[in-house]
Amino acid sequence: MKELMLGNKALARGLYEAGCSVASSYPGTPSTEVTEEIAKYRDIYSEWAPNEKVAMETAYGAALAGKRSMCAMKHVGMNVAADPMYTASYTGVNAGMVIVVADDAGMHSSQNEQDSRHHAIASKLPMLEPSDSAEAIAFAKAAYGISEAYDTPVIIKMCTRIAHSQSVVETGERVCPQQKPYEKNPAKYLMTPANAIRRHPIVEERTKALVQLGNECMFGDIRLNRIEWAEDRDLPGEDVPNAPMPVEEGMGRIGVICDSTCYQYVKEVYGDSIDVLKIGLVNPLPTTLIKDFAASVDEVWVIEELDPIIENHCRMMGIQVHGKDILPMEMEYSQNLLREAMGMDVPASAALEEAIPPRPPVMCAGCPHRGLFYTLHQHNVRVMGDIGCYTLGGAPPLFAMDNNLCMGASVSMLHGFNKACGKESEQNTVAVIGDSTFLHSGMTSLADIAYNRSNSTVIILDNSITGMTGHQQNPATGFDIHGDPAGRIDLESLVRSMGIDRVRVVDPYDLAQCDEAITQELAAEAPSVIISRRPCALLKTVGGQKVVHSRPLVNDPAKCVGCKSCMRIGCPAISMKEKKAVIDRTQCIGCGVCQQLCRFDALVSGS
Amino acid sequence: METKNIMIVGVGGQGSLLASKLLGYLLLKEGYDVKVSEVHGMSQRGGSVVTYVRFGDKVYSPIIDRGEADYIVSFEEMEAARYLPYLKEGGRIVTNTQQIDPMPVITGASAYPEKLIEKLEEKGAQVDAMDCLTLAEEAGSSKAVNIVLMGRLSKYFDIPAEKWQQAIEALVPEKFREVNLKAFALGRG
Numbered sequence: 001m002k003e004l005m006l007g008n009k010a011l012a013r014g015l016y017e018a019g020c021s022v023a024s025s026y027p028g029t030p031s032t033e034v035t036e037e038i039a040k041y042r043d044i045y046s047e048w049a050p051n052e053k054v055a056m057e058t059a060y061g062a063a064l065a066g067k068r069s070m071c072a073m074k075h076v077g078m079n080v081a082a083d084p085m086y087t088a089s090y091t092g093v094n095a096g097m098v099i100v101v102a103d104d105a106g107m108h109s110s111q112n113e114q115d116s117r118h119h120a121i122a123s124k125l126p127m128l129e130p131s132d133s134a135e136a137i138a139f140a141k142a143a144y145g146i147s148e149a150y151d152t153p154v155i156i157k158m159c160t161r162i163a164h165s166q167s168v169v170e171t172g173e174r175v176c177p178q179q180k181p182y183e184k185n186p187a188k189y190l191m192t193p194a195n196a197i198r199r200h201p202i203v204e205e206r207t208k209a210l211v212q213l214g215n216e217c218m219f220g221d222i223r224l225n226r227i228e229w230a231e232d233r234d235l236p237g238e239d240v241p242n243a244p245m246p247v248e249e250g251m252g253r254i255g256v257i258c259d260s261t262c263y264q265y266v267k268e269v270y271g272d273s274i275d276v277l278k279i280g281l282v283n284p285l286p287t288t289l290i291k292d293f294a295a296s297v298d299e300v301w302v303i304e305e306l307d308p309i310i311e312n313h314c315r316m317m318g319i320q321v322h323g324k325d326i327l328p329m330e331m332e333y334s335q336n337l338l339r340e341a342m343g344m345d346v347p348a349s350a351a352l353e354e355a356i357p358p359r360p361p362v363m364c365a366g367c368p369h370r371g372l373f374y375t376l377h378q379h380n381v382r383v384m385g386d387i388g389c390y391t392l393g394g395a396p397p398l399f400a401m402d403n404n405l406c407m408g409a410s411v412s413m414l415h416g417f418n419k420a421c422g423k424e425s426e427q428n429t430v431a432v433i434g435d436s437t438f439l440h441s442g443m444t445s446l447a448d449i450a451y452n453r454s455n456s457t458v459i460i461l462d463n464s465i466t467g468m469t470g471h472q473q474n475p476a477t478g479f480d481i482h483g484d485p486a487g488r489i490d491l492e493s494l495v496r497s498m499g500i501d502r503v504r505v506v507d508p509y510d511l512a513q514c515d516e517a518i519t520q521e522l523a524a525e526a527p528s529v530i531i532s533r534r535p536c537a538l539l540k541t542v543g544g545q546k547v548v549h550s551r552p553l554v555n556d557p558a559k560c561v562g563c564k565s566c567m568r569i570g571c572p573a574i575s576m577k578e579k580k581a582v583i584d585r586t587q588c589i590g591c592g593v594c595q596q597l598c599r600f601d602a603l604v605s606g607s
Numbered sequence: 608m609e610t611k612n613i614m615i616v617g618v619g620g621q622g623s624l625l626a627s628k629l630l631g632y633l634l635l636k637e638g639y640d641v642k643v644s645e646v647h648g649m650s651q652r653g654g655s656v657v658t659y660v661r662f663g664d665k666v667y668s669p670i671i672d673r674g675e676a677d678y679i680v681s682f683e684e685m686e687a688a689r690y691l692p693y694l695k696e697g698g699r700i701v702t703n704t705q706q707i708d709p710m711p712v713i714t715g716a717s718a719y720p721e722k723l724i725e726k727l728e729e730k731g732a733q734v735d736a737m738d739c740l741t742l743a744e745e746a747g748s749s750k751a752v753n754i755v756l757m758g759r760l761s762k763y764f765d766i767p768a769e770k771w772q773q774a775i776e777a778l779v780p781e782k783f784r785e786v787n788l789k790a791f792a793l794g795r796g
């Protein structure tokens with residue numbers, strides 16, 4: 001049966017059908033749904049790991065044990081997981097192992113737009129890039145096959161547009177291979193220098209074999225790379241051959257080499273009117289296939305988002321191509337972007353003369369982060385920031401975040417800042433970090449503060465969930481990926497066990513409490529941790545209990561003087577209409593933070 | 608058939624995902640090739656959100672570009688204006704007249720633009736504007752704004768109303784079915 005399926009869900013389906021049995025991931029847009037969908041298949045063991053490195057090592061361990069495994073992450077997550085990945089390339093696997101990575105060209109939800117194809121090249125791992133949901137299913141199956149046939153982990157690279165678009169698929173049955181026996185084999189798995197020295201040449205030979213696979217295009221009945229000759233070509237037979245076609249003099253034929261979502265933009269613009277080499281196995285690249293293709297056309301264009309990976313490869317082979325000389329290195333491509341670059345007309349369009357105010361994402365009404373960030377704003381301190389919903393605390397009107405870098409960095413940046421500046425900054429600078437982010441990599445940074453003693457003040461924003469990526473459980477919530485009870489790390493005990501004695505918990509809905517804690521801990525001559533604890537306002541249940549919010553507040557217009565004090569917290573539920581505050585009852589959950597700012601008692605609980 | 612494009616725009620959290628799911632389901636049943644593209648993540652926190660629905664004999668690109676949308680379905684008035692450049696010449700906007708202040712308006716950094724519907728019409732857009740929130744509440748839930756909009760959009764399609772209703776029945780859980788079917792009928796008018 002044909003159905004529409006999200007790219008990420010299709011990839012999960014493909015992995016399931018191919019017999020994936022163990023899955024360990026850390027969430028990150030746009031990769032999260034792959035694992036969320038995998039978790040729905042209860043014959044796969046699945047989990048959220050504390051971070052990507054742990055996830056990758058867990059998946060590796062499972063593959064070593066003889067079961068097909070997977071881990072998934074966003075592009076920056078691959079930096080965290082790079083260490084095991086680069087050596088797993090040397091050892092190879094036992095059963096198949098698939099690493100899913102999702103890039104985010106255009107930075108819809110990311111702090112940079114690095115191109116993870118570089119990681120494939122640098123780690124010498126094969127990388128497959130599907131162009132739609134059907135191909136995601138097919139490539140998942142190919143990936144396990146290649147992983148076992150070539151003894152290597154295989155990377156499947158998604159990008160926002162493939163991960164988050166639905167297209168038509170047909171699903172099949174699950175075929176689960178038997179668990180492979182594990183045999184102790186230090187020469188293969190124990191990477192001492194002496195053994196690793198022997199493994200490296202095997203990796204180079206593997207790459208040569210994979211280049212050959214790319215040239216042949218087919219892995220079993222799955223087409224990895226393909227040439228789609230233009231419709232005006234005289235094709236010899238039924239099946240589209242990969243063999244070179246004669247260059248027809250004077251035709252000025254353009255041939256396009258493309259991958260991933262760019263293939264779709266190329267077909268959208270050109271249909272079947274030009275020759276296209278679609279690359280599905282992007283690492284290693286198919287040398288002969290590219291040469292033959294280039295020899296069949298007068299001019300080669302390489303159309304790929306972000307960095308010139310395929311383009312540089314062509315140039316290294318001595319093939320003249322156009323690419324980044326006319327197309328940008330940054331942001332997503334689209335059909336109009338190609339049309340403009342190729343000197344074609346773009347469809348006419350209109351716009352209003354006046355500027356439409358932007359609508360940036362904001363902290364939700366009732367978000368527990370708001371009260372804490374308002375307090376930081378009032379204290380006018382430096383805030384070393386981190387990544388999560390709370391990064392929105394840096395936006396107007398709170399402006400309460402100076403910087404961010406990568407997950408976990410707030411805590412170590414604070415330590416470095418304080419070591420550089422001493423007392424002046426110790427009493428004037430804090431780090432803020434979410435619960436999931438703290439457990440991801442903030443813990444090790446805090447160990448540095450505890451060990452090398454800086455009088456740093458770290459604020460853990462514990463909203464009992466991984467909020468930004470859409471509510472995943474984490475090691476501090478007490479629940480697993482299925483929402484079933486699981487182990488729970490107690491943050492206070494964890495911090496104390498590191499030797500940090502000053503640990504206190506505040507309720508971010510209580511501004512006076514936040515104020516007191518921040519004043520005292522900044523002044524203290526010892527490392528300290530403030531845990532700002534309140535569940536995310538969007539959670540429907542916490543700790544298995546149904547959440548009941550307070551009634552929405554209403555503004556009493558007789559008391560309201562229109563001073564706008566309540567507007568200083570940037571709550572989306574509060575606006576001014578005719579010089580009085582108005583509270584949107586569909587958004588307000590009665591957190592009461594605005595109430596604490598009103599000197600006229602105008603904000604009261606509604607009925 | 609040449610590919611047709613429907614863009615659904617609104618404010619993160621307004622429920623555009625059900626609208627695109629409904630369209631995708633229905634159009635696939637009608638025998639078209641379909642692609643639906645959503646953005647998850649950051650922008651869902653009250654930001655401006657866009658979903659693309661494309662259908663035809665063969666759909667390649669998952670996204671809709673400037674000047675390509677046959678329809679823009681908007682959950683909020685200003686969002687309709689924001690995405691006007693994506694409308695095809697002579698294309699149609701179906702919009703809710705509800706206004707939701709974005710943060711720059713709340714903080715006073717900018718003002719909510721006035722008379723947007725008239726201005727959109729002046730630019731040649733065919734605008735079908737209605738207060739979907741009131742209709743949704745009449746149907747029984749403020750959350751049914753999405754289905755009110757689908758009801759109105761359905762008027763411009765050659766697909767019989769029963770097919771739309773069947774799609775709603777297939778996708779909406781039993782207990783919300785009645786509300787949504789009513790919302791659809793109210794939107795269709």
Ligand SMILES: Cc1ncc(C[n+]2csc(CCOP(=O)(O)OP(=O)(O)O)c2C)c(N)n1
Nearest residue numbers: 028077387388389434435436437466467468
């Ligand atoms: C290395 C890495 N992995 C994943 C992500 C995606 N990501 C961004 S924020 C976040 C989690 C935030 O959760 P938490 O720290 O609990 O803060 P909250 O959003 O709940 O406020 C994740 C997983 C990332 N940016 N970098």
